[in-house]
Amino acid sequence: MALITYRQALKDAFSEEIERDENVFIMGEEVAQYNGAYKVTEGLWDKYGDKRLVDAPISEAGFIGLGIGAAMMGLRPVIEMMFFSFVYVAWDQAVNNASSLRYMSGGLMNVPLVIRGPANGGTNVGATHSHTPENLVANFPGLKCVVPATAADAKGLMKSSIRDNDPVFFMESTLLYGEESEVPEDPDFLIPLGKADVKREGTDLSIIAHGRSVLMALAAAKELKKKHNIDAEVVDLRSIRPLDEETIIKSVKKTNRALLVEENKPYCGIGSQVSHLIQRRAFDYLDAPVHRLSAVDAPAIYSPPLEKVQLPEAKVIVREALDMFNIKA
Amino acid sequence: MSTKTAKKKTAAKSAAKKSSGSAKKSAPAKKAAAKKADAPDLRRYADAPVNKAMSKSDKIRAFVDMVRIRKFEQAALQSYQKGKMGGFLHLYIGQEATAVGTCALLGDHDHIITAYRDHGHALAVGMTMNECMAELYGKYTGCSKGKGGSMHFFAPEKRYWGGHGIVGGQTPLGLGIAYALKYKGLKGSCLCFLGDGAVNQGPFHESLNLAGLWDLPIIYVIENNRYSMGTSQDRSSVYPEGGLAQRAEAYRIDWTTAHGENLYDVRAKTSEAIERAHEKSRPTVLEIATYRYYGHSIADANHQKYRTKEEILEYQRNRDPIMVWQRILEEEGVLTADEAKEIENKARDEAKDSIRFADESPFPPESEILTDVYHSVDNPGSHTNQGKIFFNDRLPWE
Ligand SMILES: Cc1ncc(C[n+]2csc(CCOP(=O)(O)OP(=O)(O)O)c2C)c(N)n1
Numbered sequence: 001m002a003l004i005t006y007r008q009a010l011k012d013a014f015s016e017e018i019e020r021d022e023n024v025f026i027m028g029e030e031v032a033q034y035n036g037a038y039k040v041t042e043g044l045w046d047k048y049g050d051k052r053l054v055d056a057p058i059s060e061a062g063f064i065g066l067g068i069g070a071a072m073m074g075l076r077p078v079i080e081m082m083f084f085s086f087v088y089v090a091w092d093q094a095v096n097n098a099s100s101l102r103y104m105s106g107g108l109m110n111v112p113l114v115i116r117g118p119a120n121g122g123t124n125v126g127a128t129h130s131h132t133p134e135n136l137v138a139n140f141p142g143l144k145c146v147v148p149a150t151a152a153d154a155k156g157l158m159k160s161s162i163r164d165n166d167p168v169f170f171m172e173s174t175l176l177y178g179e180e181s182e183v184p185e186d187p188d189f190l191i192p193l194g195k196a197d198v199k200r201e202g203t204d205l206s207i208i209a210h211g212r213s214v215l216m217a218l219a220a221a222k223e224l225k226k227k228h229n230i231d232a233e234v235v236d237l238r239s240i241r242p243l244d245e246e247t248i249i250k251s252v253k254k255t256n257r258a259l260l261v262e263e264n265k266p267y268c269g270i271g272s273q274v275s276h277l278i279q280r281r282a283f284d285y286l287d288a289p290v291h292r293l294s295a296v297d298a299p300a301i302y303s304p305p306l307e308k309v310q311l312p313e314a315k316v317i318v319r320e321a322l323d324m325f326n327i328k329a
Numbered sequence: 330m331s332t333k334t335a336k337k338k339t340a341a342k343s344a345a346k347k348s349s350g351s352a353k354k355s356a357p358a359k360k361a362a363a364k365k366a367d368a369p370d371l372r373r374y375a376d377a378p379v380n381k382a383m384s385k386s387d388k389i390r391a392f393v394d395m396v397r398i399r400k401f402e403q404a405a406l407q408s409y410q411k412g413k414m415g416g417f418l419h420l421y422i423g424q425e426a427t428a429v430g431t432c433a434l435l436g437d438h439d440h441i442i443t444a445y446r447d448h449g450h451a452l453a454v455g456m457t458m459n460e461c462m463a464e465l466y467g468k469y470t471g472c473s474k475g476k477g478g479s480m481h482f483f484a485p486e487k488r489y490w491g492g493h494g495i496v497g498g499q500t501p502l503g504l505g506i507a508y509a510l511k512y513k514g515l516k517g518s519c520l521c522f523l524g525d526g527a528v529n530q531g532p533f534h535e536s537l538n539l540a541g542l543w544d545l546p547i548i549y550v551i552e553n554n555r556y557s558m559g560t561s562q563d564r565s566s567v568y569p570e571g572g573l574a575q576r577a578e579a580y581r582i583d584w585t586t587a588h589g590e591n592l593y594d595v596r597a598k599t600s601e602a603i604e605r606a607h608e609k610s611r612p613t614v615l616e617i618a619t620y621r622y623y624g625h626s627i628a629d630a631n632h633q634k635y636r637t638k639e640e641i642l643e644y645q646r647n648r649d650p651i652m653v654w655q656r657i658l659e660e661e662g663v664l665t666a667d668e669a670k671e672i673e674n675k676a677r678d679e680a681k682d683s684i685r686f687a688d689e690s691p692f693p694p695e696s697e698i699l700t701d702v703y704h705s706v707d708n709p710g711s712h713t714n715q716g717k718i719f720f721n722d723r724l725p726w727e
Contacts, residue, residue: 144714
C-alpha cells in the first residue's frame with residue numbers, strides 16, 4: 001500500500017498497462033508533450049515516447065472515431081477528453097458508433113476503448129465546461145460507465161477498463177485529482193466493473209452516491225453520527241453501468257432508509273434509476289420514502305460561492321438525512 | 330507515430346506539389362472530367378500496369394462481380410416492393426464499377442469501410458448473396474444476424490468493416506483502421522468510401538487533417554453520384570475547379586479523379602493510391618464520377634423531380650459501367666455476347682436463390698435482442714465484470 005493521489009493512481013495505472021500491453025496507447029489534446037492539461041499523464045511521454053502518448057489536434061470527433069476504428073482492429077486506445085464536456089462535439093462517434101458497432105455486426109467485432117477525463121462541476125468554469133454525462137452515457141446499451149471517487153478505485157477501475165473488451169467511459173473529477181488514499185501496489189490490482197463499495201458501514205440509513213458525492217456523504221455521515229447519533233452507511237456505486245444492484249439492495253434492507261446523492265442533474269439522473277430499483281426490490285423494507293439530492297436543476301452557474309451551493313454539500317446531505325427521521329435541523 | 334513536425338512539413342509540401350502534377354491534367358480539363366465525365370476513349374487506361382497485369386479470367390471475374398451486384402439489387406428491389414423488408418433500401422445500381430474496381434485490388438492488409446449504400450462493396454469483397462439478402466429480410470442467417478439491416482453489413486474477416494448509416498460517420502473509423510495498420514507496422518491501407526454529400530461533414534475534415542498530419546495510409550474514395558438525396562452537388566458544395574477531391578489540397582493530401590463507368594480507370598487510380606499508402610504511408614482522396622439509377626432509397630419516389638429522365642437515360646445508354654466493360658471485353662475478344670448473357674442468367678439465378686434462402690430462413694429468436702450488446706456478456710469468464718448490465722424489470726417474452 002502507498003498513500004498516493006488520485007492523479008498519481010491514474011498515472012500508475014497507465015504506466016502499468018502501457019508496459020503490460022503493447023496495444024495500449026493514450027491519445028488526446030496536450031496529453032504528451034504538455035504533460036496533460038491536468039497533469040494526469042505527466043512524465044509518460046518522456047518515458048514511453050510518441051507511439052504510446054499521442055498529442056492530437058482539437059478534433060474530438062476525429063480522434064475518438066479514430067480510436068474506435070483502431071479498437072476494432074485490436075488496439076486499446078485510451079482517449080483523453082480534456083474536459084468530458086467536450087465529448088458532445090463527438091457525440092456521434094463516442095456514443096452512436098461506439099455503442100452500436102458490435103450489435104449491428106451481430107457480434108463480429110468489439111470496441112475495447114476507454115474515453116476518460118474530468119466530468120465535474122464546481123470549478124467555476126461555467127455551464128459549458130461542467131457537465132456530468134454519466135446518466136446520458138449509461139442510457140446507451142453497449143457502453144459502460146464508471147465514476148471512481150478515490151485513488152484506489154481510480155487505479156483499480158482504470159486498469160480493468162483498459163483491459164475490458166467493451167467501450168468504457170471513465171469519468172474523473174478535477175476536484176479529486178489531489179485527493180490521497182491508500183492504493184495497493186500489485187500490478188494486477190483490478191477492481192471489477194459493476195462492483196459497488198461500502199465506504200462506511202452503518203445501520204440507520206443508506207447514503208448511496210458516486211464520484212465526489214461519496215466524499216460529501218462520508219463527511220455527512222461523520223456529522224450525523226457525532227451530532228445526532230445516526231449511523232449512516234455510505235455505498236459508493238463506483239460503476240454506473242454495470243450497476244451493483246445487490247449491494248444497494250442489501251444495504252437498504254439493512255438500514256430501511258435510502259438517500260441518493262449525486263452531482264448530476266436530477267431529471268433522469270442516476271438517482272432516478274436507483275430509486276426505481278429500491279422501490280421495486282425493497283419496497284416492504286422502507287421506513288421512509290427514498291430521498292434524492294443532486295445538483296440544483298439549472299446549468300452550472302459560474303459565480304464561485306453560488307456554484308458551491310448548487311452542488312450537494314455535506315451540510316445539505318445532513319439536512320436531508322435528518323428530514324428522513326423527522327428531525328428538524 | 331511520428332510527431333516530428335519539422336521534417337514532415339517539407340515532405341507534405343512536396344507531396345502536395347506532386348499531387349497536382351500527378352493528376353496530369355490542367356484544371357479546366359479536370360473540371361470537365363469531374364462534372365461532365367465526357368465519355369472518354371474506353372481503352373485509355375487499359376495500359377496502366379495494374380490493368381495490363383489482368384488475366385482474361387480477372388477481366389471476366391470483374392464482369393461477373395458487377396453483374397452479380399446488379400442482379401442482387403434488382404432482386405432486393407422486387408422483394409422490397411413485396412413488403413419483405415423494412416426500413417430503407419439504397420441501391421447501388423449504376424455504381425458497380427467502383428466497388429468492383431477498387432475491391433479487387435485489396436491485399437491481405439488492405440481494408441474497406443463504407444456508408445449505407447453498402448451492398449455492392451459487400452458482394453465485391455466476397456460476401457455471399459445469401460447472407461446479404463437474409464440480412465435485408467431481418468433473418469437470423471443474415472451477415473449481422475438480422476441486427477444491422479441494409480445499411481449495416483459487416484464482414485471483418487474479409488476486412489470489410491461496414492456498412493455505416495450516419496453520413497460521414499465512417500470517415501474517422503476508417504482513419505482508425507489505417508492508424509492501427511501503421512501502429513502495428515503493417516504495409517496496408519484502408520479504403521474508406523463516402524458520398525458526395527458526406528464531404529461536407531465535419532468529422533471528414535477532421536479526418537483529412539489527421540490523415541495528412543500523421544501520414545496515415547487511408548484512401549478516401551468519394552463516390553460522386555451527383556446527388557445527396559434530392560440535392561445536387563452544385564446545391565450542396567462549393568468546390569475547386571478540379572472537383573470535390575481537390576479540397577484535399579488544403580490538407581496537403583494527394584488527390585485524383587476517375588471515371589466511374591470505366592473499370593480500367595477506377596483500377597488505375599485506385600492502384601496508385603494503394604501504392605502510395607503502402608510505400609509512403611500517405612493518404613489519397615480519390616473522387617469517382619458515377620451515377621445512381623434509382624432514387625436515393627426506394628422510399629424516394631421523387632427522384633425524377635430533382636433530375637430529368639433524359640439525364641438518367643443518357644447515363645444508362647452511354648456510360649453504364651457494366652455495358653462499358655462488356656464493350657471493352659468484347660473488343661478485346663475476352664468475352665462474347667453469348668457468354669455475357671450466360672453470366673447474367675447465372676447471376677439472376679443466384680439472386681433468386683438468395684431470395685428463397687432469405688424467405689426460408691428463420692427470424693432471430695427474441696432472446697437475440699440481448700446478445701452482441703457487450704463482449705463481456707457474450708463471453709462470460711473473460712471479464713471480471715459484475716453487477717447488472719441490462720435494466721428491464723421483465724422481458725416481454727418472459
Ligand atoms: C448525419 C446524417 N444526416 C443525414 C442523414 C440522412 N441521409 C442519409 S443519406 C443522405 C444523403 C447522402 O448523400 P451522399 O453522401 O451523396 O451519398 P449517396 O446517397 O449519394 O450514396 C442523407 C441526407 C444521415 N443518414 N446522417
